[in-house]
Amino acid sequence: MTEKIAFERPKPLADRATHYCPGCSHGIVHRLVAETLQDMDLVENTIAVSAIGCSVFLYNYIMVDTVEAPHGRAPAVATGVKRARPDRFVFTYQGDGDLASIGMAEIMHCANRGERVSVVFVNNTIYGMTGGQMAPTTLVGQKTTTCPSGRCRDSEGMPIRMAEIIASLGGTAYASRVAVDTIKHLNQAKKALRKAFEVQVNGLGFGFVEFLATCPTNWKMSSIDANKRIAEEMIPYFPLGDFKDVTTGKGVC
Amino acid sequence: MSTGKKLFIKGNEAVAYGALAAGCKCFFGYPITPQNDIPEFMSKAMPKAGGQFVQAESEVAAANMLLGAAACGVRAMTSSSSPGVSLKQEAISYMAGSELPGVIVNMNRGGPGLGDIGPSQGDYFQSVKGGGHGDYRTLVLAPGNCQEAYDLTMLAFDLAYKYTNPVLILGDAILGQMKEPVSVGEPIAVDEAEGGDWKLTGAKGRPYRILKSLHLEEGSLAEHNLKLAAKYESMRGEVRFESFETKDAELVVVAYGSIGRIVKTVVRKLRQEGLKVGLFRPITLYPYPSAALVELAQEGKRFLTVEHNMGQMIEDVRLSLCGLADSAFFGFPPGNMPTPEDFEQPVRQALGR
Ligand SMILES: Cc1ncc(C[n+]2csc(CCOP(=O)(O)OP(=O)(O)O)c2C)c(N)n1
Numbered sequence: 140m141t142e143k144i145a146f147e148r149p150k151p152l153a154d155r156a157t158h159y160c161p162g163c164s165h166g167i168v169h170r171l172v173a174e175t176l177q178d179m180d181l182v183e184n185t186i187a188v189s190a191i192g193c194s195v196f197l198y199n200y201i202m203v204d205t206v207e208a209p210h211g212r213a214p215a216v217a218t219g220v221k222r223a224r225p226d227r228f229v230f231t232y233q234g235d236g237d238l239a240s241i242g243m244a245e246i247m248h249c250a251n252r253g254e255r256v257s258v259v260f261v262n263n264t265i266y267g268m269t270g271g272q273m274a275p276t277t278l279v280g281q282k283t284t285t286c287p288s289g290r291c292r293d294s295e296g297m298p299i300r301m302a303e304i305i306a307s308l309g310g311t312a313y314a315s316r317v318a319v320d321t322i323k324h325l326n327q328a329k330k331a332l333r334k335a336f337e338v339q340v341n342g343l344g345f346g347f348v349e350f351l352a353t354c355p356t357n358w359k360m361s362s363i364d365a366n367k368r369i370a371e372e373m374i375p376y377f378p379l380g381d382f383k384d385v386t387t388g389k390g391v392c
Numbered sequence: 393m394s395t396g397k398k399l400f401i402k403g404n405e406a407v408a409y410g411a412l413a414a415g416c417k418c419f420f421g422y423p424i425t426p427q428n429d430i431p432e433f434m435s436k437a438m439p440k441a442g443g444q445f446v447q448a449e450s451e452v453a454a455a456n457m458l459l460g461a462a463a464c465g466v467r468a469m470t471s472s473s474s475p476g477v478s479l480k481q482e483a484i485s486y487m488a489g490s491e492l493p494g495v496i497v498n499m500n501r502g503g504p505g506l507g508d509i510g511p512s513q514g515d516y517f518q519s520v521k522g523g524g525h526g527d528y529r530t531l532v533l534a535p536g537n538c539q540e541a542y543d544l545t546m547l548a549f550d551l552a553y554k555y556t557n558p559v560l561i562l563g564d565a566i567l568g569q570m571k572e573p574v575s576v577g578e579p580i581a582v583d584e585a586e587g588g589d590w591k592l593t594g595a596k597g598r599p600y601r602i603l604k605s606l607h608l609e610e611g612s613l614a615e616h617n618l619k620l621a622a623k624y625e626s627m628r629g630e631v632r633f634e635s636f637e638t639k640d641a642e643l644v645v646v647a648y649g650s651i652g653r654i655v656k657t658v659v660r661k662l663r664q665e666g667l668k669v670g671l672f673r674p675i676t677l678y679p680y681p682s683a684a685l686v687e688l689a690q691e692g693k694r695f696l697t698v699e700h701n702m703g704q705m706i707e708d709v710r711l712s713l714c715g716l717a718d719s720a721f722f723g724f725p726p727g728n729m730p731t732p733e734d735f736e737q738p739v740r741q742a743l744g745r
Contacts, residue, residue, distance in 0.1 A: 182595075183594050183595055183596040183597075184594040184596070185594055185595075186463075186464070186592045186593075186594060188460070189604075195606060198600075198602045198604070202595070202600045203594075203595060203600055204592040204593065204594055204595050204600050204601050204602075205592075205600070205601075205602050205603070205604075206459070206460065206463040206490070206592060206602075206603040206604070207486075207490065207602070207603065207604035207605060207606060208456065208459070208460075208486075209456060209459075209482050209483060209486050212452065212453070212456040212459075212482075212483070215448065215452070215453040215454075215456035215457050215459075215460065216456050216457070216459050216460035216463070217460060218446060218448075218453075218457050218460060219418065219420065219456065219457035219458060219459060219460020219461040219462070219463070219464075219468070220460040220461065220463060220464055220592070221460075222418055222444035222446060222457070222460075222461060223417070223418050223444070223460065223461035223463075223464035223466035223468065224464045224466070224592075224593065224594075227464075227593070227594050228594075244449050244450060244452075244453065245449070245452075245453050245456070247449075248448075248449035248453065252446075
């Protein structure tokens with residue numbers, strides 16, 4: 140009987156173990172990014188901007204030219220990169236603390252200017268790297284180390300829905316929210332990522348994909364339960380789908 | 393450097409012309425008085441030069457855009473004034489840590505806080521001692537007139553690339569807003585190979601590159617800090633200063649930037665009376681021209697440091713002279729506009745005349 144390889148490591152993905160916890164979604168999103176860069180033949184033309192968070196070591200796993208941005212500033216750094224090298228493919232990879240809290244100004248204005256960059260946004264509803272503090276995306280009632288009795292709407296506000304906000308900005312060509320908890324969602328996620336990359340390559344504007352992701356360690360859950368939480372708790376508040384797509388006219392005013 | 397075309401322009405414009413001449417291709421700004429002429433000029437000049445101008449959402453963003461352009465090895469600049477430069481410190485620290493070249497202009501205004509929009513030298517510490525976090529240094533150039541603003545801006549780009557380090561231009565509201573004739577030249581052709589061994593271009597036909605300041609592996613950060621320290625030490629050779637009438641001087645007044653310029657007027661006046669006074673004007677504030685001060689001290693001269701703040705550079709003067717001599721100090725408070733008359737009395741007093 141001959142063996143058939145059904146599943147290969149994308150070339151830009153380094154052949155090494157990651158530092159991510161078991162059940163963490165970062166590895167899956169890394170793979171999707173690497174696959175899409177390869178599929179679109181962008182690997183040697185890419186300049187990545189890594190952000191501060193668990194994924195700061197992006198450059199240890201995705202083998203493309205990379206510059207490390209200060210916490211939250213990746214969209215500004217990416218703006219500088221793209222303006223300096225307009226013919227290169229530029230993407231940022233950011234967590235929800237990084238993008239939706241300290242980096243809120245930078246992401247909004249980068250999108251609004253319609254910078255030809257793509258943003259991979261990993262929303263795990265928590266600050267992973269610093270040990271599980273409340274994020275702007277933490278769900279109401281969710282317990283974290285800085286909202287130990289659960290996020291309270293009255294004092295901490297409601298979780299921020301970034302994909303919808305980004306979709307409302309004029310420079311955005313594509314804004315979508317996806318999840319990586321099931322095969323069906325993975326396939327949708329890959330398509331969305333490709334689109335967010337394509338709008339940049341085709342010069343249409345800013346591309347944005349929000350990935351609903353797990354953080355089993357800081358959620359204090361098993362990997363399996365964490366994966367289930369995406370469908371049970373996150374998707375009801377953070378609906379999946381495209382919120383803007385200039386190629387189809389969706390969400391364009 | 394310049395081809396002799398003379399323009400009657402403000403110090404701010406001289407900085408912008410200098411950047412253009414040095415091959416600057418990306419400018420990132422944010423409005424703040426008294427430096428608005430620079431982004432306004434660049435918003436017109438950059439597109440014409442085939443470059444890019446971005447009015448950023450904040451100085452935080454502008455400086456991080458600089459970081460991004462610098463990572464690509466493209467000559468880039470940002471400018472601001474004191475409150476804005478405070479916001480740039482994050483990116484400056486990351487650029488120093490990641491060894492990225494870029495030029496940051498500060499047209500110093502009065503502080504602390506919102507202060508005023510008039511001249512001040514209150515940002516000496518912030519500029520020279522490292523305004524951001526971590527153990528790092530930036531070269532600091534302090535022009536005293538509009539021609540120098542042009543020349544030193546050109547030099548700043550070369551130094552930034554020579555040392556792969558941020559370079560600060562420290563002017564003030566006087567320099568930014570005063571007009572003088574300045575010789576300007578055509579833009580130089582920047583060597584395509586500049587930054588060739590580190591810049592990000594997409595990893596085509598070569599191993600991929602990482603520009604970062606995070607060093608978590610055992611021993612890695614210590615090694616990095618030692619490497620940076622050696623680099624900062626090697627910058628010593630860039631020391632620049634002006635010595636005016638110091639040869640036979642009994643008293644040497646130490647002052648930089650616009651204040652050095654005003655003190656020069658005082659020196660000229662007192663010289664006409666036969667008083668033996670001179671001016672020592674540091675042009676590089678980092679590296680500080682300590683060795684030249686030591687030589688003057690060894691000749692037995694006395695010193696008076698004059699600043700447009702309540703005492704900052706005086707610390708470097710005293711450190712330089714340590715064990716050999718001391719320096720008197722006259723501080724003119726930010727908030728008021730100094731004239732030669734303001735400095736004449738303190739200089740006479742230090743002379744004992
Ligand atoms: C200016 C600054 N403030 C705070 C930190 C500390 N810090 C490091 S990572 C992080 C948040 C990470 O959370 P997130 O962006 O959600 O990414 P995750 O780790 O969950 O993937 C923080 C606050 C920092 N590095 N810099």
